[in-house]
Amino acid sequence: MRSLFFIPSLALLLCACDKVDYQPVPPGSVALTVHHLGAYSSQIDDEEKEVQGTVFQTRWTVHYEKRGNGWSIQRRLDSLVGKGYHKFSMPNELEKKVNLDIELGDDGVPVRVTGYDSLHSILKRIEQRESYREQLLRMSDTVQFQALQRDAFRLRKLLQPGIHKRGDRLDVEAINKQLETMKLDSAVYQGDRPRLELRCLEFETYYHREDSLPLLVEQFFYSAPAHRKWKHSAWQQGKVDGMWHFSVERKTGLPCFESITESGHVVLKDTTDRDTLPISLYRYEEDLYTR
Numbered sequence: 001m002r003s004l005f006f007i008p009s010l011a012l013l014l015c016a017c018d019k020v021d022y023q024p025v026p027p028g029s030v031a032l033t034v035h036h037l038g039a040y041s042s043q044i045d046d047e048e049k050e051v052q053g054t055v056f057q058t059r060w061t062v063h064y065e066k067r068g069n070g071w072s073i074q075r076r077l078d079s080l081v082g083k084g085y086h087k088f089s090m091p092n093e094l095e096k097k098v099n100l101d102i103e104l105g106d107d108g109v110p111v112r113v114t115g116y117d118s119l120h121s122i123l124k125r126i127e128q129r130e131s132y133r134e135q136l137l138r139m140s141d142t143v144q145f146q147a148l149q150r151d152a153f154r155l156r157k158l159l160q161p162g163i164h165k166r167g168d169r170l171d172v173e174a175i176n177k178q179l180e181t182m183k184l185d186s187a188v189y190q191g192d193r194p195r196l197e198l199r200c201l202e203f204e205t206y207y208h209r210e211d212s213l214p215l216l217v218e219q220f221f222y223s224a225p226a227h228r229k230w231k232h233s234a235w236q237q238g239k240v241d242g243m244w245h246f247s248v249e250r251k252t253g254l255p256c257f258e259s260i261t262e263s264g265h266v267v268l269k270d271t272t273d274r275d276t277l278p279i280s281l282y283r284y285e286e287d288l289y290t291r
Contacts, residue, residue: 024253
């Protein structure tokens with residue numbers, strides 16, 4: 001008789017585990033260590049082989065402190081290593097060198113981001129050919145970096161307090177009216193999982209944006225001898241599709257892990273013989289947060 005009740009009870013237990021009541025209470029002050037990995041690669045569309053480009057690793061310390069209804073955040077660089085053609089000079093990599101001070105409003109979105117003004121000073125100290133330095137200075141748009149920071153914090157708040165069930169779609173219509181650097185196509189709650197002894201809640205966002213990807217295209221030119229024949233090519237902006245994965249601690253709402261996977265597609269057109277070549281460009285970045 002006991003076994004007759006066991007199966008439905010197990011089903012109810014599994015159903016309960018699929019749901020979570022997310023009610024985060026952040027601490028008044030906390031310091032996190034962030035371990036960052038970034039990698040780039042490229043691929044000719046009709047070839048299977050993917051060519052690895054620049055790879056870099058960064059570690060920094062992030063201090064959160066409650067200030068009134070908002071937060072004060074300090075990001076400080078601890079270490080940076082890299083390898084590849086563009087090591088220590090990709091804009092996303094250089095951005096990690098900057099010490100940031102961020103003030104969050106009561107909605108969890110930055111009202112002030114300071115520190116990016118030092119990025120141009122960093123660029124001027126790097127030993128590299130002058131034409132490439134000028135290109136990086138043009139591309140390292142501090143206004144754009146600030147917009148990316150605001151969008152990152154907006155996306156981290158997409159999982160609102162309340163009851164969530166694995167597989168639930170998250171509403172993206174409202175946040176799309178606020179995002180400055182991308183548009184979300186969809187977002188889904190994936191459930192909870194342990195990360196370094198923390199109970200964390202996982203959700204993924206899928207987005208798109210337009211970008212000409214000049215440095216990734218240049219990296220493609222020098223990734224293999226056969227690719228150099230295309231270095232006099234022209235190309236138009238292409239669509240970039242991305243997935244941004246978020247993992248937040250259930251108890252505090254602070255990040256546990258994040259990753260970005262992007263693929264961009266452009267068509268190179270040789271300016272001399274008018275030959276064309278479709279290529280794909282990939283970017284992967286991840287952040288592991290430890291307490």
